Structure formats: C-alpha cells, structure tokens
Amino acid sequence: MQMPLLSILVFLPAIAAILIGLIPQKKVQVVRMVALGASLLNFAVSLWILTKFNGATFHFQMEENCSWIPSLGISYKLGVDGVSIWLLVLTTFLSFISTWFSFYITKRVKAYMVSMLILQTAMLGVFCALDMVLFYTFFEASLIPMWLLISIWGGERRIYSGLKFFIYTFAGSIFMLVGMIALAYLHKEAVGTWSFSIVDIQKLVASGDLWSKFEYLQPWLFWAFAIAFLVKCPAFPFHTWLPDAHVEAPTAGSVILAGVLLKMGTYGFLRFVLPIFPDVLPQMVPYISVLAIIGIIYGAIVAAVQPDVKKLVAYSSVAHMGFVLIGIFSLTNDGIMGGAMQQLNHGISTGALFLLIGLLYERTHTRMFKDYGGLKAQMPIFAAIFLIVMLSSVGLPGTNGFIGEFLAMYGFFQAAYANMFGLNVMYAAVAGIGVVLAAVYLLWMFQKMFYGPITNPALLRLKDLKPWETVMAGSLVVLIFWGGLYPSTFLEPMEASLNATRMMAVNPANKRPVWANINHDIDSEGDLVEVASRTPDQVASYNPTTAVVRVLSPANYYFPPLVNSPQVQGRGGSGNVRTD
C-alpha cells in the first residue's frame, strides 16, 4: 500500500492546527513558527506530489478511496489530475507566503494561525475531493475560517463584510447541493445504486445513460452548479461580495481569497460543469460568455474610479476572472489551457498585489490613493517589484499574465470566428477592450501611488522593504517571469487532463473520455485512445508513445471540424466560415 500522500497533504495543516491548540496562548513566537513550519512542510509535500505526478495521462492519480456512508454511495475519495495539480501547489505556496506575512498579526495570534491552517486544509480538500459530498463539505468548510479571518482580524466594516461573504457564497452553493443530490439520484435511476462519486457519474454521462431519461433536468442542474461557481468566481452580477470582503479582510486573507478561493469557482466549472453537462453546454456558452465579458469590461470600468487600492484590485479580479471564464467556455484546447493558466496567474499576480499592498498598509495604515504619491523615490525596491507585478496584471508579454490572457482570448476568438455556440467575432473584440482598460486602471493606480512628488509627509520617513520582505515578494516575481518566459512548466502537466475535459464536453456520447475506464488515455497528439489493458498502478507510469491500441476519437482542435477528418462532427453544429 502506498503512502496516502493526498490525505497527508490535506490534513497536515489540520494536525498542525491541533498542535497549536496545545501551545500556551502567550508563546506567540512558537505559535507562529509552528504554523510557518507546517505551511512550509505542506508546500514541500505538494512539490513532492508534483514530482510524482505524471502529466501524460488524464486519469486521477494517487487516488485514495474508502467507504464513508455506503448506503448512499458516499465515500472518502481523493485524487489529483492535471486540472488540480497546480492548484494544489498554488494553494500551499500562497498559504506559506501569507502565513509568513502574518507575522505582522499581533491580535489573538493563536486563533489566527489555527484559522489559517484549517483554511488550508479546507482549500486543499476542495481540490482533491472526487466525491461530491466530500467536495461540498470542504467547499463550505473553507467559508468558516475565512469568515473568522475577515470578522475578527479585518478592517472597520469587518462584521458586515464577513457576514456578506459567508451568506452570499453559502446561499450560492445551496443550489449546488441540490444539484449534487439530484445527480446522485440520477445515478440510482440509471444503475440502481446511489453514488456521489464524480468518477461514477461521469462514466454514465460519457455513455449517455445518465441523462437519457432526464434530458429536461440538464439545464436546471447546469444552472444549479453554475450559479454556485459563478458566485464563487465571481462573475457579474454576483460579484458584490468580493470588493467588500477584500477591502475588509486582513492581508493574508485577501491573498488567499484572491489567490485560491476564487479559483474554486473556475475549478468547479472544469471539474463538474464541463464533464457532467455536455449536452446543454453549447446552449449555455453564450450566457456564460456574456456574463464573463460584461464582467471584464464592467469590472475594469468600475475599478478605474475606486479611491481605495484594495477595492481597485478587487474589481480587477472580476475582470481577470472573466478571462478565465471565456477561456474555459470557448471549449477549445487553447482557450481551456489559457483559462487554466490564467487562474494560476491571477492567483500569483493578484495575490502578489494584495501582499504588496499589505506590506505598505502595515507601514502607513491607509489604503486610500489620496494618501499616497511619490513612493518610487522613497522605496525603489518596493516600486520595482510593484511595477513588475502590476505589469503582469496588465498582461505584458514576458510575464505570466500574458500567456493566460493570450491563450484564453485566442481560444475564445477561434470559437467566435467559427460562429460556434452562437458566438461571433464581436464578442471577442469587445472582450479585447478589457485588455486596454486593464492598462488604464492599473497604470493609473501605479501613477497615483508611485509617481509625482510626495505630498503626504508621513511617507517621507518610510524605509524600503526589509530583506525578508523582499525575498517573500521576490519569490512571486520569480514565478511571474517563470510563467511568462517558460510557461511549459505549468502547461505541460495540465494539458492531458484539460484536453480530456474538453473532449468530455464537446464529443458526442460514447466518444467521450471516461475517468472510470483506465484503458482510456490521451496520446502524444492529444487524441483519445484506448491503450492495452492495464492496472491502476500502470496509469501513473503511462507513456503516450507506447501501447496505443486504437484511436477512439481524434483530438480535433479545429473549428469548424475538418471536413476530411475522421472526426465525428463536434457538438453545437458546424460553424460557418465567414466569407464576406
């Protein structure tokens, strides 16, 4: 029996939290060091998982499965695939960084660190869970520590914002719970037993059996899931909890909120919505795309007039997550890859922005633009780091922000150009304006904070960043350039899984990849193939160049599908090539 790495990853912070509970309240430094140590250790575990991870196969790896409530088909089931692998690493990394930053917290340190660690467990659980009940448990469990972080260690309106955050996202996910129970029931209707495992459910979706008698339910359940995730993302018009929560949350809370919690929404789309609702997706793509595009433009416009730095970045998150959504819902390989990349980038660059703002806030205790100006002369290192992070957020080529935005836009454009799903080029052109607007509000932010003469005398005494702060923020800058200059590190492990997810969504029944069938896999061209019969252990060592038996479905990256290709016509009708 191999080591339950994922369980270790998920529950190590929780164990550390219990340990911290045993430390006397007054030993503040010990509490901090234990929390930091646990986060660092957990980051190391996630890196270990990354090295053991095989990006060639789309199947779940390092799976753990044990029965929980067998009569209802609920199990404790964990697994990691390309969609989640980088999110795990991102979570542990940002948790580590924000725990490190939290050394500035002096109020009720013990309770604070326990909340941070429990939060970490909940977030990791979300990205590992393969059982819907388990997923839902972690999904909601992440709210509690975050709510505590906002409501206890937050700013002036912390009670209001914490409550709003909690109730809003909670209300959104109630629909998802209904949807999950309905799916488990549909599973029972189809094969006779309850199951909350998405692997089981997707198997029936792939063969078309799940929905065959309940086609009319599919749009309803789609929206049950979609609303939960749209609230979490957040997409227009469900975004108003975000600026409040960001502004009032302590810095570490903002970093985690922007960096990880928002990704649960887009992750949910990739994990549940695409694989499970393939038949209604083509009809729903325009709705989600329009919401995302409105979010891109609207978030950018509203961001441009905020008097508060954190609120500006919060609204920019609405815009950036819109790019993730249009990427994912382009249902092209490039677009989905771009969306997945963009969610990592957003985690890094927006997380970094909040971290830097937090570093400044610790010094000046203000977030208002009117109190800043001319900081570049005073804090050159800080200004340089801020500039790079800001440019990454703008999406400048060479930084990670560009890769995600470019791929997402490009994928979306392909779908739009081919008039797939009722889209047309106007959608993409309008979404592109968001890139211009991003430059408007971010440059304005930079100018307000760093350029011009120093007008606030309090700033004159500011020292530059301390060495440890520089290292902390610099580590994010390294990732920004890494992602921008050699994105393959991030793209490669994700591609097989995302490609399979795309095919689950666009291929017709019986041509869809099946998680439960371990003889399905992706070959080096990205086609769906059947490989020689193998055991679950062999999946982890799968090498796409060998042992292919037959091609089940060519990858077909092209819109509209190639005329001469053996590919069965993609879903959503054949797009028309514009000839005018």
Place this chain on the structure above:
Amino acid sequence: MDLPWTLIWAVLALPLVGSIIQAVMGGRITRNGTDEAGKRLMGFLAVFFVAVPFVIAALLTLRLTNLSPADYPEPLEAFDWIALKSMRIPFELVIDPLSMTMTLIITGIGALIHLYATGYMAKEKDYARFFTYLNLFIAMMLILVLGNNLLMMFIGWEGVGLCSYLLIGFWYKDVANAKAANKAFIVNRIGDWGFCLGMFTLVAFLMANAGQAGIPADLRWFSYDVFLPNCVVLLQQNPGVATAIAIFFFIGAMGKSAQFPLYFWLPDAMAGPTPVSALIHAATMVTAGVFMLNRLHVLFELSPVAMAIVAGIGAFTALFAALIAFGQTDIKKVLAYSTVSQLGFMFIACGVGAFWVGIFHVITHAFFKALLFLGSGAVIASMNHEQDMRRYGNLGKYIKVTAFTMVIGWLAISGLPPLSGFFSKEAILGGALGNQVAVIGDVPVGVIAGWIALAVALLTAGYMTRLTFLTFFGTKEQWRLLPAHEDHHEAHHAEDNSHDHAVHGDHGEDVHGFFFSDKEMATRHAEHEHHHDLTPDHTPKEVYPSMWIPLVVLAVLSVAGGILLNNNHLLQHWLYPHGLTLIPHEAVDGHPKGWVGQYLLLMGIGAGVLGMVWGYFVYRNGLPKDEKDEDSWKPWRRSANAQFGYDSTIMDAGVTGGGMLANLAWWFDSKIVDGLVNGIAGFTGGLGRLFKASQSGYARSYALMMLFGGLAIVLYFVYVANSLGGKV
C-alpha cells in the same frame, strides 16, 4: 571567415544582459548617482552592450549579402515558448534582409544615442536606471524585428511600449510626465488591441480552413514562414477577410507609429529625456509599424482597399501634423510633429505598394531626425533646459558644432539634393504619383496621397526653416532677456520642504523598524542637495564631445546615406529582390506617366526650396512680432497650436467622459447590483422583525404556545381521521 548565424542570439542577448547589469549593480556602482567614475563605467557598459551587437550584426549582414535569397538561413529556434498539442510558438529568430536592416539601424543609431546619453544624462542621479531602460528597449526592439512569429513581434511590440512608458515617465516626480507616460501606454494598447485581433483573425481563418490549407507539420501557426505562403491562396478567395486582417494590423501600426487618429500620444511623449525622444520616438520604435507592414506586405497586397486606407491615413496624418508643427513653440514639439508627419510619408509609401521605400525613409529619417533631436537636446542642454524657441536666437554663434550639424539635418529633411532626405522623398512622391494599386472604387487614393505629400514636402521645409532660423540665426538673442534661471528639474525635489514627522508619530512606537530615525533623516536630506551648475550669464556652451561626436556621425550619414542606399537600386534589390509577391512590378514602378513624370524631380526639389525661401523671408530677422506672445497669434496658429482641438476633444471624451461613465457604473454597482443583494438581506431581516414580537421571553407563554400547537396538531389528526370515516 563567416560568422555562424547563431551569433544573432548574442545580438539579442547582449543588450538584455546590459540591462540586467545596470539594474542589479548600477545603483551600487554609481553609489546612487553620486560617483562620477562609477557613472563613467556604467555609461561605457551601456554603450558597449549596444555597440558590440552592432558589429556582430554588421558582420552577419555582410555574410548575408553574399548569399542569394534561396540560401538565406532557416529560422533559428531556441526553445518552445508556448507549446500545446494544438499549436506551438517557439522562440525563434529570422535572419533576412529586412530584419538585418532594422537590426543595423537599431543597434547603430542606438549605440550613437547611448553614447550621446552618457553625456546628456551625466548630471542625473538615476543614471543606471536610465540605461537599464534604454538597454532593455534595444533588446525589446530587436525581439520585435528579429522574431520569426507574430507572437515574438508582439513581445517586442509591447516591450518597446513598456520601455517607452518607463522612459517618458523617467522624471516621475513631475506628474505631467507620468500622465504622458500613461497616455502613451494606453493609446498604444488600443493599437495592440488591433494587432491582436488581426493576429487572431489571421490564424483563426487559417485554422478554420485547415482542411484546405493543411496543418503545418510543426504546428507553428504564428510563424511568418508558415502562414505567409499559406494565406496567399486562401485569402485571395476571401478578400473581405483579407481586408479585415490588414486593417486590424494597420490599427496596431497606427498606435505604435502615431498615425491619425492615434497619433496624439507622441507629442506628449517628448516629456522624456531627449535621447529617448531621438531613439524611441523618432528613429526606431515609432517606425515599428512600417516594419510590420513590410513584414506582412503580402496581407496588404491582397487588399487594395486596405492599401488605399493606409496611404490615405498616411497622407492625412502627414498634412495634419505638418500644419500643427507651425503652431508649436517648443523645439521638441516641432520635431515631434515633424516625426508624425514623416511617419505619414512612410505609410504613404507602404500604402501605394512601394514598401521598400517605406524602409528607405525609415533609414534616412532615422539619420536626420535622430540628428535633429540630438541637436535639439544639445541646444536645450546649453540653454539650461529652456525648450521654447521664442527664447532662442543667434545660437549658431556660440554652439558651432551643434548648429552646423543641425543645419545639415534641416537641409536633409527639407529634401535638398543630394542629401539623404531628398532620395527617399523623391521615391515616395514617385511611387505615390505613379501607382495604380491604392484605389477604392474609382478614387485613386494613392495618387491623391502623392499630391498631398508634395504639398507636405513644402510645409516640412517651411516649419523646419522656421525652427532653424529661430534657433540659430537672426540677431535677436532672446535668451539674454530672460529673468533668472529656471530649472525644469526643480520639481524633482519638491519633497524637500517637509520635515514633518507628526504623522509618523501617530503610529506610536516603530516596533517593526519601518521608518527612518531622525538621525537617518538628517543624512538623507544632506544627499538631496540640488546640483545647480548653470552659468550665471546664460552664455550657451558647446556640449561634451560624447554628445557632439554622435551628431557629427549622424550628420555624415544624413548627407551620404541616401545616395549610397539608392545607388543602383541597392536597397530595393536587397529588400525585395523579386519584387512584391502579388502586385506586378509595373503597378508600383515609381515612374508617373506624362508631364507628372517629367517634372517630378523638379516639383520635389521645388517644393523644398520654396518652403525654405518662404521661411527665410519670414524668419531671417528672428522672431516676427506676431509670434511673440500667444495673444498676438493669428487664429490659425492658435488653432494649430491646439492640434485643431483634436487632442483636447479626445482627452476630454476619454478622461472626463470615461470618468463619468465609470462613476455611473460604480453607482450602478453599489446602488443597484449590491443594493439588490442588500435588499434581499434586508427583506429577510424585516420579515424576522415582524415576527419577533411573538418571542416575549416569558417561558410560560412559550409553554402555553406549545400546548396550543400540540392541541392543534392533535385536533388536525382527529379531523383527518374523521374525514376518512374513522377507518384509522
């Protein structure tokens, strides 16, 4: 011995390395700009990391000239930048005449301007930061021209935009500079939006037609050598798509190359240090659009409409900017509008199918406009940062080298034979007046653009004569009448007046060590001493040799460049050995028929001379009375000074209108969208308050309520049982 092609990577890498060295060690070596020896070292390194690439590039170009086009090297791939299973975008460079020509301009002119900047910026404290940006700019510009795919061009495209942003805002303590920088970046982003859409449309079109075009074996969809041959046949069947793609790309070029309607960032960009204006906003970056049109000339050849639009916009911009130039008093602003106008000339050339002439004018313009800018920088430096030409006069007597070289630049831009500007301008006029390509419907847009260009040539000579005479000639030494000196850098030290630390005291004890102690503050203030070293009586002094040597070199090039490159169609055959891809040679051969062709040479020279003569008579005695102060200006001059209201209209609409829209959106967000959310919450709360009266807090009343509730349930069941006929 032939250099290996792979050395092109060194050309690209060296400026980047230089930039990193400046960024990481510059501050320490120059001791924050206080150590002169350190500055000299960093200055040397900055020039070194641009000059060496120039030498390498020159040797590689020599090797290339000995090859026939068929033997040109394959694109050099380094690594896969974006590698998906559906497409692949490698980091790859192309070595061909076009890329090498541009490389030589960038590194050659770049090295000269770096040398100039070591002198110009010698007093600057942020010396290393300046060269960090400047070296980075060279690297980005090289990526732009050397890259072998659209994405690499786009890296460079945005990268040079970034450097431009950083350098315009180099003196960031003045908010106006920061705003000019923002304006440049944002307007360029609008162009980039067009670039992206063009790129996406092109590749999405090819992908949608992959069945016919075939899928490139190595999936390099964005590489020139893959899509250019592919798109010819396909786009000929889809002229509408071809036009759309070409226009999208041209929008990109409009942004970067400052064409109407996106030109208005360039004059403001002159807020940057003068070497930046010379290098980025005259010689290299702004010509990127012309380079792009040459690189993608096939796409434009496919669409006569797009070409006509290019020529038309070019002509309009040339005329518009030339007129504005007459209303300017700032020497750098005149040169900036002159640049916009000359860029218009280049686009006329491209639009009428004379793509090589576009590059030809890029080269000659790089020579004389860099010369003029650097010269103006020398004038500004010697005039103690005074940029208003009305306060110059008779400077030729004091700064002889500068004056002499700038006069050469003036003659070159006015198109006097045999200087370089003459040849490229003649080629443009010939190409435009003789072309049969740029036509929309029956309107020969290209030919009209040619006539406009002829008129603009006259105007160009006019405003440049005005600039030269106001600055160097005439007897009135206006600068002697000036009050005590003003230092435009004064704003940098605006913070010195405040020693207040009351606010800091509000935070109580500084436990984290965030703030400077009083003692440290004292030493910091000592470092902030001003450096006034202005001559008391304002007498202009000639600048350092490091500044006038580049002037002399550029003057020589401005004289000889045109005749060398045009000799025996050297440049044309080098860039386009087989002519254009689709358009036959006859359509763009550059020789108008009939009397126009006969008198073309005469008309070209005549326009220049006429402009100069007019300028001489108006400005030979220095500043005319009606130009002295703005109250006495004629209406047309005031209007030209205000860019005919264009800039203010756009900025009002953009900034004020955009701000109002944004505030409206914010109001909508907080009141309507969020109001709805809070409304639902409030409704629930109100409902709760309605029923809360029943919770009296008396335990016994609760018990009574429970009793009634229980009784009600029992009675209900009794009722149900009865209604079922007592069968339960």
Place this chain on the structure above:
Amino acid sequence: MEGSNLLLPGYLSVGLFMFIVGVVGVIVRRNPIVIFMCIELMLNAVNLTFLTFARFRPSPALHDVADPQIYMSGQMMVVFVMAVAAAEVAVGLGIIMAIFRLRQNVDVDEMNLLRG
C-alpha cells in the same frame, strides 16, 4: 399471558391525567423547580403510555415481523426518555443554579433574556 384489554383505558387514563397535571403545572407555576417536576411528570406520563402500548400491542404472529428488536421498541423508548430526562435535569438545574447565583432570584417570569 396477555393482560386483559379492559385494563388498557385505565393505564392510558392515568397517563393522560399525569400529563395534564404536568402541563397545567408548567403553565401556572413560576418556580422553576416546580416546573421541572411538572416536566418530569409529563415525561413519565409519556413513559407510562409507551409501556402501556408495548404491553398491549397486538400479537406479533399476526404481523410476521422478522426483526426481534421491534418487540422491545416501546421499552427501549422508555429507557431513552429516562436518559434524556436525566441529562435535561442535569443541564437545567445547572442553569437554574447559575441564574440564582447571578440574581438571587429564580422567578421564571423575570428570566426574559431571550426576548426577541
């Protein structure tokens, strides 16, 4: 072995009487100790009813119930109720003690902290 069905109304009547006494006691008395005693009375009335029905339920042979646990379900319920009652008294007395210490008075009408 079956008891006479004639006794059934008697047992149930006693249970009902005890329950009504308990209800009236809870409503009219203000001393929490007495209220507690009344609650106990009600619980025991229910217990008595449970036991009565368990004793007098119809013969199992008629129903053919396979699960033997169901024979004892009434008695099981009583044990549950007793356990719950004990726990409730323990908690309730604790609260009463705490309130008494706080305000030296245990009149239930003056304990209205939970008023909405």
